[in-house]
Amino acid sequence: MTNQYDNPVFFEKYSQMLRSVEGLDGAGEWPALREILPDFQDKRILDLGCGFGWHCLYAAEHGAKKVVGVDSSEKMLLRAKKQTASDVITYIHSAVEEVSFPTESFDVVVSSLVLHYIRSFADICRKVNAWLVAGGDFVFSVEHPVFTAQGPQDWFYSPKGKKLHWPVDNYFREGKRESCFLGERVEKYHKTLTTYLNTLINMGFEIRQVIEPQPTERFLKDVPDMADELRRPMMLLVAARKKNKSD
Amino acid sequence: MTNQYDNPVFFEKYSQMLRSVEGLDGAGEWPALREILPDFQDKRILDLGCGFGWHCLYAAEHGAKKVVGVDSSEKMLLRAKKQTASDVITYIHSAVEEVSFPTESFDVVVSSLVLHYIRSFADICRKVNAWLVAGGDFVFSVEHPVFTAQGPQDWFYSPKGKKLHWPVDNYFREGKRESCFLGERVEKYHKTLTTYLNTLINMGFEIRQVIEPQPTERFLKDVPDMADELRRPMMLLVAARKKNKSD
Numbered sequence: 001m002t003n004q005y006d007n008p009v010f011f012e013k014y015s016q017m018l019r020s021v022e023g024l025d026g027a028g029e030w031p032a033l034r035e036i037l038p039d040f041q042d043k044r045i046l047d048l049g050c051g052f053g054w055h056c057l058y059a060a061e062h063g064a065k066k067v068v069g070v071d072s073s074e075k076m077l078l079r080a081k082k083q084t085a086s087d088v089i090t091y092i093h094s095a096v097e098e099v100s101f102p103t104e105s106f107d108v109v110v111s112s113l114v115l116h117y118i119r120s121f122a123d124i125c126r127k128v129n130a131w132l133v134a135g136g137d138f139v140f141s142v143e144h145p146v147f148t149a150q151g152p153q154d155w156f157y158s159p160k161g162k163k164l165h166w167p168v169d170n171y172f173r174e175g176k177r178e179s180c181f182l183g184e185r186v187e188k189y190h191k192t193l194t195t196y197l198n199t200l201i202n203m204g205f206e207i208r209q210v211i212e213p214q215p216t217e218r219f220l221k222d223v224p225d226m227a228d229e230l231r232r233p234m235m236l237l238v239a240a241r242k243k244n245k246s247d
Numbered sequence: 248m249t250n251q252y253d254n255p256v257f258f259e260k261y262s263q264m265l266r267s268v269e270g271l272d273g274a275g276e277w278p279a280l281r282e283i284l285p286d287f288q289d290k291r292i293l294d295l296g297c298g299f300g301w302h303c304l305y306a307a308e309h310g311a312k313k314v315v316g317v318d319s320s321e322k323m324l325l326r327a328k329k330q331t332a333s334d335v336i337t338y339i340h341s342a343v344e345e346v347s348f349p350t351e352s353f354d355v356v357v358s359s360l361v362l363h364y365i366r367s368f369a370d371i372c373r374k375v376n377a378w379l380v381a382g383g384d385f386v387f388s389v390e391h392p393v394f395t396a397q398g399p400q401d402w403f404y405s406p407k408g409k410k411l412h413w414p415v416d417n418y419f420r421e422g423k424r425e426s427c428f429l430g431e432r433v434e435k436y437h438k439t440l441t442t443y444l445n446t447l448i449n450m451g452f453e454i455r456q457v458i459e460p461q462p463t464e465r466f467l468k469d470v471p472d473m474a475d476e477l478r479r480p481m482m483l484l485v486a487a488r489k490k491n492k493s494d
Contacts (some may be wrong), residue, residue: 106277146393146415149479156403156412165403168393172461172477192480193440197457207454210444214419230419232396233439 004184005051005073013182015079018223023054028226029141029235032213035114036239038137040064041222046131048096048124048140049114053080053089059110060086068092068106070099096124104133111140113235116148116188117183119175122194125203132242138205139240144233145171148190153179155228166232196238205240213237251431252298252320260429262326270286270301275473276388276482279460281360283486285384287311290354294379295343295371295387296361300327300336306357307333311383315339315353337359343371358387358483363395363435366422368442372450379489385452386487391459391480392418395437400426402475413479442484452487460484 004010018026023033041063047056050069059067067088071077072095079090092099096111097118109128118124128138147153149171155163174195177188197207212233215226251257265273271281288310294303297316306314314335318324319342327338339346343358344365356375365371375385394400396418402410421442424435447454459480462473 146418150412158416165397165414165416167403168415168479169412170477171393171479172459192459194457194459197444197454201454201456207444207448209448210441212419212439213440230417232415232418 003073004181004186005071006075007184008075010182010184011073013184017182020052021225023052024058027054027112028215028219028223028229029213029237031216032211033139033141033237035208036211036237037110037139038108038239040108044068044105044107046070046109047103048099048109048128049107050080050091050110051076051112053077053084053091055110055112056080056089056091057086058082059108060088062107064088066090068101070094070096072096088190100127101131103130106131106136107133108137108139110138113141113143115140116143119189120205121137121191122199125199125205129205129242134242134244136242137208137239138200138242139238141235141237142196143188144236145193145196146232147234148188151177151179151190153177153181163228163231165223183244193236196236200238200240204243206243206247207238208236208241209239211237250320250360251428252318252321253357254431255322257429257431258320260337260431264429267299270299271305275462275466275470275476276460276484278387278463279458280484283456283458283484284357284386285355286487287355291315291352293317293348293353293356295346295358295375296478297327297338297488298323300324300331300338302357302359303327303336303338304331304333306355307335311335311355313337315348317343318342319343322487334345338348347374348378350377353378353383354380355386357385360388360390362387362392363438366436366451368438369446369450372446372452376450376452379417381489383489384455384486385447385489386485388482388484389443389485390435392438392440392443393479395424396433398424398426398437400424400428410475410478436474440483443483447485447487451490453490454485455488456484456486458484474487 024030040059044066045059045064047069050071056067056069069091150169156167215229219226271277287306291313292306292311294316297318303314303316317339324338396415403414462476466473
């Protein structure tokens, strides 16, 4: 399947989303994610699936000495290079699954809403653990397993079009799901909560925070239907730290 | 609300459940729970909400030097004292919320399918942390937030009675839910995954395992409709360890 972010129609629509126009302040989960980010001062940062580079820029503006952003979409990176350029940021065009770095070459790895596009969480997790120094941080957001389990990623409606509840099904059948995002077909990979958290633990990370973010007051006030986001979790934010071998 | 486990009709029905007749081997989640239990040899064990005492007996049979089981149901404890008695086990009749012990008086605290009946997870968590020695283990199972969120704890059915999916709603509204279990009304307290895991972390525990158990082959083969248990998570198993202050 082609990368939808390189599909001009999808790209145009994505570019009009609040999170694309406003950057981090336009992302509902940003206040919760920011809270669990480590200090970036003098650190080497890797952003897996950096998109427009908002998180790279944030790291650069908060003292990072080196930032590497990886994304598989050329169109996203072209925009990133214009919009979020910085002397300390390097953008690399590569699938997240295919990129490679020397061991212990980063202090922090971040990934925002990308890992649910990737089939094997264990593979990424193993690599991130190798790329991080001991004590290094891995902080990411993904679509919540409750959100990805059934497949279509939509509410169950009454005949009159009222949102009755959020349907969960196929929870323990991990793997490919097809849904519709911005009018286009996208493929994602459902994983259970057990897979996300226990894989981290078993690969040598300590779980430091697990957050299901809720909409902030601003979003509840300004965005229509945002109160529905209180009815089911949409995202999962995790902060983990690479343990010392002796821990 | 009275304790349904002291209601004779409910008690009789509960006593006929596979997990009551067969003990641990009759509980679908037992193989997964057993995997994440620590070694009991020469340890002091506390079981919060011990019911018929099956986990107390298991600890006693696996070398525990002292086991304390706490339950709010007299009828459950009467049966426990007959059925799972041991020189090292003491049964205490008390609500889990009201029991008290000296600091650092246990090496392991377990709790099986009880903490979803309790309003404040933070209160219990704080107490368990105090009762445990540094390095001590807290291992528990609860009904999964996906299972408790909406309230009625039932599938959403088609007009012809087919299970269409599991409904999730009111996820971020924690607190009391009423559902029907064995034909009787029971009250539970829904909590989010964030509440369970982050409360543990913030109170000084390290998360060591997070498991959403799936039915074993035996249950899939022997119990009608057990395959539906693969469609949504029903339980959450957590193993946590009290950190040293210096960790």
